[in-house]
Amino acid sequence: MNTHQGAGFRRVAVLGLGLIGGSLLHAVRQTGVEVVGFDTDPSTAAAASASGFAVAPTDSAAVHGADLVVLAMPLPEVAGAVRSLGPHLADGVVLTDVGTLKAPVLTAVRELLPQVTFVGGHPLAGVEETGWDAADALLFRDAPWALTVEDDTPVPAWLRLAELTCDLGARPVPTTAAEQDAAVARVIGLPHVLAEALALTGLAGGALGLSLAAGSYMSGSRVARTRPELVSTWCDGNLALVDALDDAIGHLRSARDALAADESVYPLAEAGHAARINWEHRRFEPVEVPAEPEALRRHGRIGGWITAVLRDDDEVRLLGMRPA
Structure with a gap:
């Protein structure tokens, strides 16, 4: 083939x-x-x-x-x-x-x-x-x-x-363009905005805080090292980022309110930990994907990707992976 x-x-x-x-x-x-x-x-x-x-x-x-x-x-x-x-x-x-x-x-x-x-x-x-x-x-x-x-x-x-x-x-x-932009608002735009906010918040803690800054601060603010003009092009005009920020602000507000009431941030920590671990441990299975628009979009929507485009004369077969 x-x-x-x-x-x-x-x-x-x-x-x-x-x-x-x-x-x-x-x-x-x-x-x-x-x-x-x-x-x-x-x-x-x-x-x-x-x-x-x-x-x-x-x-x-x-x-x-x-x-x-x-x-x-x-x-x-x-x-x-x-x-x-x-x-x-x-x-x-x-x-x-x-x-x-x-x-x-x-x-x-x-x-x-x-x-x-x-x-x-x-x-x-x-x-x-x-x-x-x-x-x-x-x-x-x-x-x-x-x-x-x-x-x-x-x-x-x-x-x-x-x-x-x-x-x-x-x-x-x-x-699709619209679905892609909505997705990257949460996994690219939002992380950059949060990194900038973390860098500024850490700076506001004074010299002692910065002298004690280590892995957590460095990892969380890492992408704040990116050129600002690039960050703005990844965020500006993407209205889906507004919804993503609203979600993030909601989680932060819950943590803030819990601390103000002398309660624990454990529920947020537990939920976030589970979300990250489950993402890391996803399992996938091989599939064949029909070469037509809606089938392709559906494959991407469920978290799949293409692994090979196979051609034999006029026949085309698409091999891919999807979440198991």
């Missing part, structure tokens, strides 16, 4: 060579696919070129002849990039991105490039370090990678992108 026949991309253009885009440039090259990069920052472009990568002088030159174009620039720059790329994209090109929020990108593409096939993407593989120097070809190994499948998403294009992400060692998770 041939896992690549008629499916693989021939030329991939990565626009934006920071941590994610730079790592993607490294990882795609290791699969044997031709890949070219572009970055608006001359020093970043020069560093990538000095590392032996093909780097185009303009975004239009980068996408010339590419059958997959990856938008890897910060979210505020996406609409402008989409607008400028329109005349230069090849027929049949697949456009994707790697940003945290999917709805704003989907809206921009539908408004500015309605004729282009778009599959939103979000590899959940970031670290606090940023920029080309932090790029790592192994960054995506075993990382969840959200791939949006809307009602108008062509399944063949989605399958090609899922196959590539599997080749990068990632775990493609089918979802």
